[in-house]
Amino acid sequence: MANDTPTGAHVGMIGSPIFSDIKPETRDALDAMCRIKRFRKGQIVVQDEESPNFVGGVLSGILRMQKTLLDGRQHIVGLLVEGDLFGRVFDGAFEYSVEAATDVEFCSFPRAAFEGLLSRSPDLERAVLLNITNELDRAREWMIILSNQKIAGRIAGFLLLMCSRFGRIDHIVEPTVDGIEVKIPISRLDLAHLLGTRPESISRALHALADEGHIEIQEPDRILLRDIEALAKAADEDEMQTVATLKDVLSVKRLKR
């Protein structure tokens, strides 16, 4: 399950993964107002339309940010991992619901206090700005992935995004001798919604990629990426940098053995 972190609040360095570049005194202030919360897989952290009165910062585990459509379908617009913030600062309604995709732990900062500290601490404000900027980049990457016409391409893009974004986090991504192993934190149905298709198509496309030897389906939610470059090609990947990075990870791993 989740880490065996001390339960009590106000322990030093609580927000470690969250804000890396802020002054010690700002961090102390943050720690002082923070309260650690834990949710089990499947629990709702924030309900749609009900603007939360806190700002959250993920410590461990994965949260799904989603919108509930008219017909009740849940539509994921992002996965939150260690270091990510959620909730709304200074602004209007938070229009999404947040649900635990795995068991999770996060810091909860009372909204008013957080905003107050934000106004007083330029370093924190900058950290938040950077955080949101990153989030924006991620959303744009999603857009590009989603605009791939072929399902297999979208899946390839999704897998690569998992690697490049969640690479050093939790145990989602593990480099092995044969390739990179990715743990998919959501069900086929959710993945289908996320990628704009249906679970049957996800299944078929995934198995098609496997038949071509680009991936290996070790378990339905554990995929081994064998040929990064082929995946990048399938995904129309434009960031050779990502590919290069991932390949480096692999070769290093190979040498280590």
Next chain:
Amino acid sequence: MANDTPTGAHVGMIGSPIFSDIKPETRDALDAMCRIKRFRKGQIVVQDEESPNFVGGVLSGILRMQKTLLDGRQHIVGLLVEGDLFGRVFDGAFEYSVEAATDVEFCSFPRAAFEGLLSRSPDLERAVLLNITNELDRAREWMIILSNQKIAGRIAGFLLLMCSRFGRIDHIVEPTVDGIEVKIPISRLDLAHLLGTRPESISRALHALADEGHIEIQEPDRILLRDIEALAKAADEDEMQTVATLKDVLSVKRLKR
């Protein structure tokens, strides 16, 4: 290269549409460092990979933010209108290119000076934070639109997004007696890339919506939305608020006659 004709700068209240809620002195400082630039439709404002040394704020016209894929295709990830910012603050590379979708005018703030002022002016920092937050919301809306399986649904979502986001701006959206008239600022090819399909499909889906009476194609780039609710249904629209707002706009217009 591009005729970035810096015309007269330092005129009072230049940034009016850009930051509405900042202190007069901050605005003065902004105006003092700002330089107005104008580009004609089709010109490149920022080239891929070449991190610009300025932050831009759109005054009028429309810019397209796009990524160039390996095969040279241009992939739009957002349209910038009056009041939108672009460029990077405090952070890594700006990975997109920016091109004028119509003739445009924007403020250009030297990056270093802008960041300096940002650090000194909490009100500006907040304004920027809000701006980026909005941008993030928009990107997430795009994600939801893009994950619609049917092309017609994506187009419907696109048209509604145009209305709700660009409603009071430029002359993109005009309420009329018969419905809302939307001017599409990009070509079919670009729209196709944006929506993850091909121009032929865009054309067919658009004409299908017209055959059903939901829209009317007055010119290829001028669409009259006749039945907002039908469009919302086609788009799987979850924001009844948007729909309600648009319908209000319409009925007010009708009364006015």
Next chain:
DNA sequence: CGGCAAATTGAAGTATTTCAACGTCGGTGG
């Protein structure tokens, strides 16, 4: 008026969706 780019239309080929059925796994209760 000719020429070009953009938009549209047609027809054939692919890919995806849909509906239905089956297998697996984990939990529950007899």
Next chain:
DNA sequence: CCACCGACGTTGAAATACTTCAATTTGCCG
């Protein structure tokens, strides 16, 4: 402990939607 159920993933086959390639039309600019 085993049978059963329900959730999930997978597979098959037919229906549908989209893409592709080719041809045609439209509108604009020189």
